[in-house]
Amino acid sequence: MNDALNGGKVRKGYVRALDIKNGRVDMSHGSGGRAMAQLIEELFTDAFDNDYLRQGNDGALLPQASGRLVMATDSHVVSPLFFPGGDIGCLSVHGTINDVAVMGARPLYLSASFILEEGFPLADLERIVMSMALSAKNAGVHIVTGDTKVVEQGKGDGVFITTTGVGVVPDGVHLSGDRARAGDRILVSGTLGDHGMAIMAQRESLGFSSAIVSDTAALHGLVAALLDSGADIHVLRDPTRGGLATTLNEIAAQSGVGMMLDERAIPINPEVASACEFLGLDPLYVANEGKLVAIVAAADAERALAAMREHPLGAQAAIVGTVQEDAHHFVQMTTGFGGRRIVDWLSGEQLPRIC
Amino acid sequence: MNDALNGGKVRKGYVRALDIKNGRVDMSHGSGGRAMAQLIEELFTDAFDNDYLRQGNDGALLPQASGRLVMATDSHVVSPLFFPGGDIGCLSVHGTINDVAVMGARPLYLSASFILEEGFPLADLERIVMSMALSAKNAGVHIVTGDTKVVEQGKGDGVFITTTGVGVVPDGVHLSGDRARAGDRILVSGTLGDHGMAIMAQRESLGFSSAIVSDTAALHGLVAALLDSGADIHVLRDPTRGGLATTLNEIAAQSGVGMMLDERAIPINPEVASACEFLGLDPLYVANEGKLVAIVAAADAERALAAMREHPLGAQAAIVGTVQEDAHHFVQMTTGFGGRRIVDWLSGEQLPRIC
Incomplete structure (x- = not known):
C-alpha cells in the first residue's frame, strides 16, 4: 500500500507521498482504490498507530472482553471545525468516550468514520486526525477501525466524523437513567x-x-x-x-x-x-x-x-x-x-x- | 418523551404525532430537545424495537460476549438513496454486517448514526428506517444505540448513515488478509x-x-x-x-x-x-x-x-x-x-x- 499515486496517475514503483501541505481531498480518496489506501496509510494508520488498526482487514479483531459490554455512537457535525479549546477531532473522541463512561463502563475501543467533502484541505484533515490521535492516546483508548467516504463539493461540510465506542462495565456497577429516586x-x-x-x-x-x-x-x-x-x-x-x-x-x-x-x-x-x-x-x-x-x-x-x-x-x-x-x-x-x-x-x- | 411538539410550540399534555406523511426534517430534530426525542421515539425506537435501545441511555448495556470481539464501521453516502434492489437503509445494515462476518465473526449488535439534511422528507426517512429495521431483523442483529444530527440545507445530501457492528469470533476461526498462500x-x-x-x-x-x-x-x-x-x-x-x-x-x-x-x-x-x-x-x-x-x-x-x-x-x-x-x-x-x-x-x- 506504500505505492503512491498523485493526480490519479499510477506509476508502478514510483512513490510520491501525499501532499498534505497543499493537497485537497478529491473524489478518488473515497474510491476504495489506491488513493484511498494511501490516504488511510499515510494519514490515519500512522496517526492512530496501534496493532488492531494495522491488521488492515475490514474490521478489527479484538481480545475477549471480561464483562458486560457498552456500545455508544455519535456523529459529529460541529461548525466551525476548530474552536477555542478544541476541534471536531478531539470532540469526536471525547464525546463517545463520555457516552460509554456515563454507563459506568471503562472505554476500550473506538471506531472512526469520516465523511469528507471534496476540496477539503488535507492539512486541516491532518490537524483533526492528530487531535483525535492525541485525545485517544491520552484517554488510553484505541481507534481500532474506520472508514472514509468522500462526497462532492456542496454535498457535505468539510468533515463529519462518526465515532462508536465499546467499553466494559465492572461487576457491581449499575447506572441507568431510570434509577433516580426521590431524595437523591x-x-x-x-x-x-x-x-x-x-x-x-x-x-x-x-x-x-x-x-x-x-x-x-x-x-x-x-x-x-x-x-x-x-x-x-x-x-x-x-x-x-x-x-x-x-x-x-x-x-x-x-x-x-x-x-x-x-x-x-x-x-x-x-x-x-x-x-x-x-x-x-x-x-x-x-x-x-x-x-x-x-x-x-x-x-x-x-x-x-x-x-x-x-x-x-x-x-x-x-x-x-x-x-x-x-x-x-x-x-x-x-x-x-x-x-x-x-x-x-x-x-x-x-x-x-x-x- | 411522548409529549409532543409541532412547529416548535410545546404544549404540555397535548400530544401530536409526527407528521410523517408531509413533514420534513428541520434543525430542531438535531437539537437534543423535545423534537429530537419525538423523532427518535416515534421513528427509530419503534422501528428498531429491542430492549437494548429502549434502555434510553447514552449507550446500550449489553451482555458479556463469549469470545474474541470484532468491530467494524462504515459510513454510507450512496446516491441515489433508493435504487433497484435496495436503499441506503438496508445497505447500511448489510455493509457493516458483512465487514464483521468476513472476519469470521457472528454479528450481534449494530449502532446507527444519522446525519440528516434539513428539509429531508420524513416519509423517505421512515422508508429508510423501516428498511434498516427489516434487514437487521432478518439478519438476527439488534440495532442497539444510535445518534441523530441535522445539518443545514446544502451542507449534507438527504441522509448519511454510519453503522458500526460488533460480533464474536468462534474459537478456532482465524481469518485475515495476510493468510493467503501460494497454491490457494x-x-x-x-x-x-x-x-x-x-x-x-x-x-x-x-x-x-x-x-x-x-x-x-x-x-x-x-x-x-x-x-x-x-x-x-x-x-x-x-x-x-x-x-x-x-x-x-x-x-x-x-x-x-x-x-x-x-x-x-x-x-x-x-x-x-x-x-x-x-x-x-x-x-x-x-x-x-x-x-x-x-x-x-x-x-x-x-x-x-x-x-x-x-x-x-x-x-x-x-x-x-x-x-x-x-x-x-x-x-x-x-x-x-x-x-x-x-x-x-x-x-x-x-x-x-x-x-
Missing part, C-alpha cells in the same frame, strides 16, 4: 455552558468572549474516581446537546420523578453568563462536552462531591438540586430571587451544530 | 458488479438495464455455512468499493503473494457486462454488496465451492483463480482470448458514492 441529590462536575458558548462566540465573533473555552474532555477518569469513592451513584450523564435542562428532563421522565434545582448553586463562568445574556440564551440549555451530571443517594452526596473535587475535571463540582416525587416529572428551579420556575424541555433549536 | 484457490460467491451497475444504471437512466438489481445482502449466513463446511479458509472479504480487483490487490499486498485469475471463470450477469461496456467500465472494479471472496487451501476448494453453492446467496459461486508466488504482488488474469494482463489497483475514482 443532583451534582454537576463544574461550570455549565462553556462548550456551547465557545462555539457561539466564535460563530458570532463576540469580541468580549475570548475567555470562553470549550470544556471538551474525556470523563472516564472522573467517572472511575466517582465509582471508586464507594458512593451510591444512581445515574450519570454528560449534559451535551440541550444542556443540563434537557438531560435532567430526560432522567426525570425515565425515572418517573421530579427535580428541584437551586439556581444559586449552579456553577457558571461569568463570561459564559454574560455571553448568554447578550445572545438571549439560557446557560441551562447550552451544551457541555466535559461535564458530568450525577444523581446520588442523599447520604452519599458529600462523599461523591469530595471525590469529584479531588479530580482535576471536577474542581468546581457542586450539589445543585434534589430529586423529588412529582407525577408530572417536572424539573423546577428555585431562582436567585427566591421564586420558582419550570425548567422545561428545550423546544425547537437553540444552537445548531454544536457537536 | 480464489473463490467468488456469485456474479460481480451488480450493485455498482444498479446504481450507475439508475443515475445514467440507462433504459436497457432495468434487469440490473443490486445484490445487497447480509453474508453472515453464507460465511457460517462456509466455516461449517470444515474447509480450510484463509481469507474472506466482501469486494465492495473498487470491486474484486481492488480486494484481491489488497490481499496480495497483505499476504505478499501474487494471483492469477481466469477471466472465463468469473461470473458476470450479461446485463451487467453490457452496461459496463456501454459506460466504459471494467466489472472487476465495480462494487458488490452481497458477494464474498474466499481464499481457500487448494485441497479444500471444491468443498468450499459446494458449501457456497448450497446456500441461496452462493448459487453461482465459482473458483476464479489461484494464489501464486510473486515478489511484485501482482494480480494477473488470463483473458478470454488466452492472453494475460495485469489487474492493477483502481486509480482515481470510477464510481463515486456507490455505497
Whole structure:
C-alpha cells in the first residue's frame, strides 16, 4: 500500500507521498482504490498507530472482553471545525468516550468514520486526525477501525466524523437513567455552558468572549474516581446537546420523578453568563462536552462531591438540586430571587451544530 | 418523551404525532430537545424495537460476549438513496454486517448514526428506517444505540448513515488478509458488479438495464455455512468499493503473494457486462454488496465451492483463480482470448458514492 499515486496517475514503483501541505481531498480518496489506501496509510494508520488498526482487514479483531459490554455512537457535525479549546477531532473522541463512561463502563475501543467533502484541505484533515490521535492516546483508548467516504463539493461540510465506542462495565456497577429516586441529590462536575458558548462566540465573533473555552474532555477518569469513592451513584450523564435542562428532563421522565434545582448553586463562568445574556440564551440549555451530571443517594452526596473535587475535571463540582416525587416529572428551579420556575424541555433549536 | 411538539410550540399534555406523511426534517430534530426525542421515539425506537435501545441511555448495556470481539464501521453516502434492489437503509445494515462476518465473526449488535439534511422528507426517512429495521431483523442483529444530527440545507445530501457492528469470533476461526498462500484457490460467491451497475444504471437512466438489481445482502449466513463446511479458509472479504480487483490487490499486498485469475471463470450477469461496456467500465472494479471472496487451501476448494453453492446467496459461486508466488504482488488474469494482463489497483475514482 506504500505505492503512491498523485493526480490519479499510477506509476508502478514510483512513490510520491501525499501532499498534505497543499493537497485537497478529491473524489478518488473515497474510491476504495489506491488513493484511498494511501490516504488511510499515510494519514490515519500512522496517526492512530496501534496493532488492531494495522491488521488492515475490514474490521478489527479484538481480545475477549471480561464483562458486560457498552456500545455508544455519535456523529459529529460541529461548525466551525476548530474552536477555542478544541476541534471536531478531539470532540469526536471525547464525546463517545463520555457516552460509554456515563454507563459506568471503562472505554476500550473506538471506531472512526469520516465523511469528507471534496476540496477539503488535507492539512486541516491532518490537524483533526492528530487531535483525535492525541485525545485517544491520552484517554488510553484505541481507534481500532474506520472508514472514509468522500462526497462532492456542496454535498457535505468539510468533515463529519462518526465515532462508536465499546467499553466494559465492572461487576457491581449499575447506572441507568431510570434509577433516580426521590431524595437523591443532583451534582454537576463544574461550570455549565462553556462548550456551547465557545462555539457561539466564535460563530458570532463576540469580541468580549475570548475567555470562553470549550470544556471538551474525556470523563472516564472522573467517572472511575466517582465509582471508586464507594458512593451510591444512581445515574450519570454528560449534559451535551440541550444542556443540563434537557438531560435532567430526560432522567426525570425515565425515572418517573421530579427535580428541584437551586439556581444559586449552579456553577457558571461569568463570561459564559454574560455571553448568554447578550445572545438571549439560557446557560441551562447550552451544551457541555466535559461535564458530568450525577444523581446520588442523599447520604452519599458529600462523599461523591469530595471525590469529584479531588479530580482535576471536577474542581468546581457542586450539589445543585434534589430529586423529588412529582407525577408530572417536572424539573423546577428555585431562582436567585427566591421564586420558582419550570425548567422545561428545550423546544425547537437553540444552537445548531454544536457537536 | 411522548409529549409532543409541532412547529416548535410545546404544549404540555397535548400530544401530536409526527407528521410523517408531509413533514420534513428541520434543525430542531438535531437539537437534543423535545423534537429530537419525538423523532427518535416515534421513528427509530419503534422501528428498531429491542430492549437494548429502549434502555434510553447514552449507550446500550449489553451482555458479556463469549469470545474474541470484532468491530467494524462504515459510513454510507450512496446516491441515489433508493435504487433497484435496495436503499441506503438496508445497505447500511448489510455493509457493516458483512465487514464483521468476513472476519469470521457472528454479528450481534449494530449502532446507527444519522446525519440528516434539513428539509429531508420524513416519509423517505421512515422508508429508510423501516428498511434498516427489516434487514437487521432478518439478519438476527439488534440495532442497539444510535445518534441523530441535522445539518443545514446544502451542507449534507438527504441522509448519511454510519453503522458500526460488533460480533464474536468462534474459537478456532482465524481469518485475515495476510493468510493467503501460494497454491490457494480464489473463490467468488456469485456474479460481480451488480450493485455498482444498479446504481450507475439508475443515475445514467440507462433504459436497457432495468434487469440490473443490486445484490445487497447480509453474508453472515453464507460465511457460517462456509466455516461449517470444515474447509480450510484463509481469507474472506466482501469486494465492495473498487470491486474484486481492488480486494484481491489488497490481499496480495497483505499476504505478499501474487494471483492469477481466469477471466472465463468469473461470473458476470450479461446485463451487467453490457452496461459496463456501454459506460466504459471494467466489472472487476465495480462494487458488490452481497458477494464474498474466499481464499481457500487448494485441497479444500471444491468443498468450499459446494458449501457456497448450497446456500441461496452462493448459487453461482465459482473458483476464479489461484494464489501464486510473486515478489511484485501482482494480480494477473488470463483473458478470454488466452492472453494475460495485469489487474492493477483502481486509480482515481470510477464510481463515486456507490455505497
